[in-house]
Amino acid sequence: MANPEVQRIQQMLEEQGYITDRSIATSIYLAMRLGKPLLVEGPAGVGKTEIAKVMASALKTDLIRLQCYEGLDATTALYEWNYQRQLLYLKMEEHSDRSVEEKEATIFSEPFLLKRPLLQAITHHRAPVLLIDELDRADQEFESFLLEVLSDWQITIPEIGTIKATHIPYVVITSNRTRELSDALRRRCLYLWIDYPSFEKELAIVHTKVPGLEERLARQICGFMQIVRRLHLEKVPGIAETLDWAAALLALHRDHLDQATIEETLGVIFKHQEDAQQMKSKWLGPVLQELRALEEGGGEWNQSALVEIGQRLGARRSSTTGI
Numbered sequence: 001m002a003n004p005e006v007q008r009i010q011q012m013l014e015e016q017g018y019i020t021d022r023s024i025a026t027s028i029y030l031a032m033r034l035g036k037p038l039l040v041e042g043p044a045g046v047g048k049t050e051i052a053k054v055m056a057s058a059l060k061t062d063l064i065r066l067q068c069y070e071g072l073d074a075t076t077a078l079y080e081w082n083y084q085r086q087l088l089y090l091k092m093e094e095h096s097d098r099s100v101e102e103k104e105a106t107i108f109s110e111p112f113l114l115k116r117p118l119l120q121a122i123t124h125h126r127a128p129v130l131l132i133d134e135l136d137r138a139d140q141e142f143e144s145f146l147l148e149v150l151s152d153w154q155i156t157i158p159e160i161g162t163i164k165a166t167h168i169p170y171v172v173i174t175s176n177r178t179r180e181l182s183d184a185l186r187r188r189c190l191y192l193w194i195d196y197p198s199f200e201k202e203l204a205i206v207h208t209k210v211p212g213l214e215e216r217l218a219r220q221i222c223g224f225m226q227i228v229r230r231l232h233l234e235k236v237p238g239i240a241e242t243l244d245w246a247a248a249l250l251a252l253h254r255d256h257l258d259q260a261t262i263e264e265t266l267g268v269i270f271k272h273q274e275d276a277q278q279m280k281s282k283w284l285g286p287v288l289q290e291l292r293a294l295e296e297g298g299g300e301w302n303q304s305a306l307v308e309i310g311q312r313l314g315a316r317r318s319s320t321t322g323i
């Protein structure tokens, strides 16, 4: 039976519009309970970043986000001195009789500090959610530095001294696996893998995020997505694309899928010319035909039936092209 605290987390997340299952809710609960960072990996657009956002709203606390990129260094993540303010201060003090040491002590004190996300998180007045987004994009050195921060929860600024965390933040780290994160980092975290959603989960997400969509159209959209994710594409569409597409079809006042509608809106789902082209020339007809057969046959719209269709179509293409 589900732990009541896990159920409560699941309910809190769902109240924020985040559809979740017991395993995701359990990971979040344990990360919070054990005070460990939650490392979330998975393909693009499956709701990794969103976890941190909804956690912050559910806990009614602030979200502090550190977006990682190649070349991100410790200084940018921690703090910088506000040079302009320092210069202005020195200019104003040009003719004062304060000693150089006094002026120096002033311009290297806290009011002249520009707090960057890690320092902000450590000095926040209550435990925030600290989102370290797409850590795989940062360099290995930055990861090692981060490990230190995550274990000590203190930061030393040579001119000021050591600042200890007032409240330990809830940490969510996400990665798209463009490179493997170190074992040392993994050891410190609890791990959560989020895959593409099942048909049922995606349908619930669509209904939550795009209210007003006809049930039939919502099912067709999610069924379509389940099938195309099994085809051989450059970039498999995530939930983000499903939601955009649903919103686009709603804006176009459509209540069901047809070939022309899909062709007109392909750019919402497929972001590579090759994928859009392949869909148009090869897949659209067969996928629509399968969906229609499913509807007319009164067959069940469930995950396994749709996966089976996708795999069958995918295999058909492989055998004809010899891939």
Ligand SMILES: Nc1ncnc2c1ncn2[C@@H]1O[C@H](COP(=O)(O)OP(=O)(O)OP(=O)(O)O)[C@@H](O)[C@H]1O
Pocket (backbone or CB within 6 Å): 017, 018, 019, 020, 043, 044, 045, 046, 047, 048, 049, 050, 051, 174, 176, 205, 208, 209, 239, 240, 243
């Ligand atoms: N379980 C869910 N419930 C509700 N909405 C969801 C869920 N999962 C994803 N979404 C929605 O899907 C979209 C994409 O989610 P998000 O940006 O978190 O993906 P991501 O995994 O961080 O993607 P990327 O790797 O591209 O950064 C968001 O609009 C989010 O609201």
Ligand SMILES: [Mg+2]
Pocket (backbone or CB within 6 Å): 048, 049, 050, 133, 174
């Ligand atoms: Mg993200």
